Amino acid sequence: MSDSPLRQRDLSAIAARHPAYFQSSWRGRALTASIVAAMLALLVVAMVRLEFTPERFFSGISRLGNFTVLMFPPNSEGKFWFFVQALGETLAIAFAGTLIAALLAAPIAFLAAINVVPNPFAHFTARRGLDVIRAIDVLIWALAWVSVVGLGPFAGVLAIICVDFGGLGKLFSEAIEATDTKASEGVISAGGSQLHRIRFALLPQVLPVMASQTLYFFESNVRSATVLGIVGAGGVGQYLQELLRVLGLPPLCVLIIMILVTVAVIDRISSRLRLAIIGQPQKR
Structure with a gap:
């Protein structure tokens, strides 16, 4: 308590030397208030x-x-093993789509990384191409592929490949650009080529990150693939749509529980695999 007057004098001295930092910016406050008011007005209009x-x-x-x-008590009404088969199909769609997308995105990511391909035209083309592909929702891709290849899980796999190719390609390229440059400089100074730099300097740094991101996308795709069947792209979505349409609520409850588990x-x-890959301790 005894040093509070000293602190007050120090603060006053600092304010006297730097008055611009202690002045209230009414213009800034008015701008902030205007932005908040405009957003609230847009919310009301929406x-x-x-x-x-x-x-x-x-x-x-x-x-x-x-x-x-009305969903309780849950009752599969003899459809349990059909649900299991459809759920296995959903997992297969998510796994195949994610893995193929990661394999296709990895080489494109090196083209999109500015520290690997410094040509601005090639870098811009690769990045914008990935942005265009990932900008389309997975259900839109599923509708498109159902129209092209017909109904079934193959269309679902192709839809996930398209979406994840753009998303993983962008994340992979950003991970490559964030690598430590010292390893690359060491390979080049030892007489290595560009391929040697990629193989011995970049890949060891980005492979754990790529694997972790791929696993995360697989988690997300397991959830996404459950609704692809609604548009005819295989999986449990077709059962969800059918049960909702006829109000088969007890078997719907069984299916929802199976999906949640x-x-x-x-x-x-x-999550445990991702932590192991990136070298973090397991959470208990």
């Missing part, structure tokens, strides 16, 4: 245009509660 009303919201919550009550197990295993 809610009006989308016909969002409290009555409809609470009515929907009430109906959702009724559906939830599967996703939880996959997330747990994948």
Whole structure:
């Protein structure tokens, strides 16, 4: 308490020497307030245009509660093994799509990395191409591939490949650009070629990151693949759509529980693998 007057005098001295840092910026505050007000106004307009009303919201919550009550007790009604087969198909779609996308994205990522291909035209073309591919949602890709190759899980695999190719390619290229330059300089100074630099300097640094990102995408794709069947791209989505359409709520509850358990197990295993790959201790 005794040094508070000293601190006050020090603060006053600093304010006297640097008055610009202690002056209130009314212009900045007005700009911030204007931005917040504009965002709130846009939110209100959006809610009006989308016909969002409290009555409809609470009515929907009430109906959702009724559906939830009608789901219990869960009963597969003899479809359990069909659900297991469809769930296995969903996992296969996610695994195949993610792995193939990672294998295709890895070489493109080196082309998109500025520290590997310094040519600005090649770098720009590769990056923008990846951005265009990943900008389209997986369901849109699934609809497109169903129209091209027909119904079934093959269309789902192709849809995941397209989306993950763009996403993984971007993340891989950023990981390559973030590598330590000392290892590359050492390989080049020892007389190594560009291929030697990639093989012995860049790959050892980025492979753990690439593997970790691929596992994360696999986790996400397990969840995404569950709805691909709604558009005819295989997996459990077709059962979800059918049961919802006919209000088969007890078997729907069984299927939802199976999906939740599967996703939880996959997330747990994948998280432990990612931590092991990047060398972090396991969380207990």
